[in-house]
Amino acid sequence: xxxxxxxxxxxxxxxxxxxxxxxxxxxxxxxxxxxxxxxxxxxxxxxxxxxxxxxxxxxxxxxxxxxxxxxxxxxxxxxxxxxxxxxxxxxxxxxxxxxxxxxxxxxxxxxxxxxxxxxxxxxxxxxxxxxxxxxxxxxxxxxxxxxxxxxxxxxxxxxxxxxxxxxxxxxxxxxxxxxxxxxxxxxxxxxxxxxxxxxxxxxxxxxxxxxxxxxxxxxxxxxxxxxxxxxxxxxxxxxxxxxxxxxxxxxxxxxxxxxxxxxxxxxxxxxxxxxxxxxxxxxxxxxxxxxxxxxxxxxxxxxxx
Amino acid sequence: xxxxxxxxxxxxxxxxxxxxxxxxxxxxxxxxxxxxxxxxxxxxxxxxxxxxxxxxxxxxxxxxxxxxxxxxxxxxxxxxxxxxxxxxxxxxxxxxxxxxxxxxxxxxxxxxxxxxxxxxxxxxxxxxxxxxxxxxxxxxxxxxxxxxxxxxxxxxx
Amino acid sequence: xxxxxxxxxxxxxxxxxxxxxxxxxxxxxxxxxxxxxxxxxxxxxxxxxxxxxxxxxxxxxxxxxxxxxxxxxxxxxxxxxxxxxxxxxxxxxxxxxxxxxxxxxxxxxxxxxxxxxxxxxxxxxxxxxxxxxxxxxxxxxxxxxxxxxxxxxxxxxxxxxxxxxxxxxx
Numbered sequence: 001x002x003x004x005x006x007x008x009x010x011x012x013x014x015x016x017x018x019x020x021x022x023x024x025x026x027x028x029x030x031x032x033x034x035x036x037x038x039x040x041x042x043x044x045x046x047x048x049x050x051x052x053x054x055x056x057x058x059x060x061x062x063x064x065x066x067x068x069x070x071x072x073x074x075x076x077x078x079x080x081x082x083x084x085x086x087x088x089x090x091x092x093x094x095x096x097x098x099x100x101x102x103x104x105x106x107x108x109x110x111x112x113x114x115x116x117x118x119x120x121x122x123x124x125x126x127x128x129x130x131x132x133x134x135x136x137x138x139x140x141x142x143x144x145x146x147x148x149x150x151x152x153x154x155x156x157x158x159x160x161x162x163x164x165x166x167x168x169x170x171x172x173x174x175x176x177x178x179x180x181x182x183x184x185x186x187x188x189x190x191x192x193x194x195x196x197x198x199x200x201x202x203x204x205x206x207x208x209x210x211x212x213x214x215x216x217x218x219x220x221x222x223x224x225x226x227x228x229x230x231x232x233x234x235x236x237x238x239x240x241x242x243x244x245x246x247x248x249x250x251x252x253x254x255x256x257x258x259x260x261x262x263x264x265x266x267x268x269x270x271x272x273x274x275x276x277x278x279x280x281x282x283x284x285x286x287x288x289x290x291x292x293x294x295x296x297x298x299x300x301x302x303x304x305x
Numbered sequence: 306x307x308x309x310x311x312x313x314x315x316x317x318x319x320x321x322x323x324x325x326x327x328x329x330x331x332x333x334x335x336x337x338x339x340x341x342x343x344x345x346x347x348x349x350x351x352x353x354x355x356x357x358x359x360x361x362x363x364x365x366x367x368x369x370x371x372x373x374x375x376x377x378x379x380x381x382x383x384x385x386x387x388x389x390x391x392x393x394x395x396x397x398x399x400x401x402x403x404x405x406x407x408x409x410x411x412x413x414x415x416x417x418x419x420x421x422x423x424x425x426x427x428x429x430x431x432x433x434x435x436x437x438x439x440x441x442x443x444x445x446x447x448x449x450x451x452x453x454x455x456x457x458x459x460x461x462x
Numbered sequence: 463x464x465x466x467x468x469x470x471x472x473x474x475x476x477x478x479x480x481x482x483x484x485x486x487x488x489x490x491x492x493x494x495x496x497x498x499x500x501x502x503x504x505x506x507x508x509x510x511x512x513x514x515x516x517x518x519x520x521x522x523x524x525x526x527x528x529x530x531x532x533x534x535x536x537x538x539x540x541x542x543x544x545x546x547x548x549x550x551x552x553x554x555x556x557x558x559x560x561x562x563x564x565x566x567x568x569x570x571x572x573x574x575x576x577x578x579x580x581x582x583x584x585x586x587x588x589x590x591x592x593x594x595x596x597x598x599x600x601x602x603x604x605x606x607x608x609x610x611x612x613x614x615x616x617x618x619x620x621x622x623x624x625x626x627x628x629x630x631x632x
Binding site: 306307393404 | 548551570578583597598
């Protein structure tokens, strides 16, 4: 019986993420266009893009075609597994299967897949793109890990349903929780790879970075994984820091969760449309500062603040 | 602030130079346009002493308007059409076949009274219509062989 | 789906950059090509359409051919500007090999020097089948000649008695 609910919950989560991710990307492009005083593409444009890419010829090029395939499938698979671990209005389907450490590792794996993709291509541009992505990831994953660890320290367990429900605030004065909230808001754009910090993918927007040798269906899957990452990171942020209302009865909690994610996507769009891109060294200095503040928050959390 | 382009066409400026339109009714066949086209896009072929074919190929035309400037009869107008996209480049051709009067004494050439007249093409010219090539040589008179179907022409390589 | 989302790769093989600027204009907010789903991408492997400008030059010929082969099928090539359509003003210069169609097969031509951004958008619309093209070859032939044409081979006799054999040879 519980297997059935697990499967059903997992299916609902994955299906929702897959359906909604291109829509949010469409909203992002449309709002960016409106901010730039032009009409943008229709809201369903990313669906058309993905369908068109699925119909193109699949040219396998680059140094190792096998690793190319592996990187794409692993990327989408790890992203969809994370979708099963987040409580989106109802308890996460794979609650008992893993804890918060697994979540951190799966998200890192999604980033490593970009590394594999760039290595599989082997061209100068892709190697440059992935070197920047790795530098950014080294500075960013600790931020996210510290947020989860603060939640675990405050609630005393790594279980997903306790950590992912606003555990950073905990009991007593939530100083470290608020500090962590500020740090995450300031660095959120980097997690979802949007403008001030998208040196990895779109920096070589002239040359597309790690994805330079992908074409057709594999590119569609990669783009899908990137769109889903936007949704998932927003979902994680919502469950960690703004969880009030997520535990209502089934339809309402679910709707509240997706409304909050939508609001966060709009915030990401606004910041992305009005800012310029940072160079990699400027971005790293920024993250180093935020990491220092995050560690201070961790120390405060371990002392009970 | 976006122009609703396909829905509403925007007005072009007055002196905008679009595609040149050749009015065959006014053309006198002086081939001043062919002589002065910087891209060598207008070809002249004299079938015989009395018939001249002028062919405008639209491929390399840079819409500079020198042909319209030189034309003594104002037979060429730079229209306001810029929507010339096509999938076959031969769609932009305009060709005119004209009857040319002959001079009583020598056939075609005459002394030009003005600098404008001196810009016109003198003598006979046989461009390569089949391969759409401009041939850099004019002849003062037509040979007997030149008037038949198999044309022997000298190409400047 | 091809008609709703076109990803464009921009390849300038030696032109003067006039048409480059017009293509860039098409992507700005004033003419906004993105509302038709057209997006500029950086790699030929992601693209459906290659916008070629500039004539085929000796120095960039190989690079243009490799970029064309790197595009996945189905693909379209647009030749933008007079240089790409027919060789341009410098067709007889020492590096220019001719129009772009000498190297890669071209599907659509957008002539102009440079073509207006509206002309480029119109060309894309013609390619997608949304509008009809507005050009067709024009041929004027003078059917009635005022006097008969004398071919030297049709004249018989000599000196005073010269007879013209065929009266209606046009």
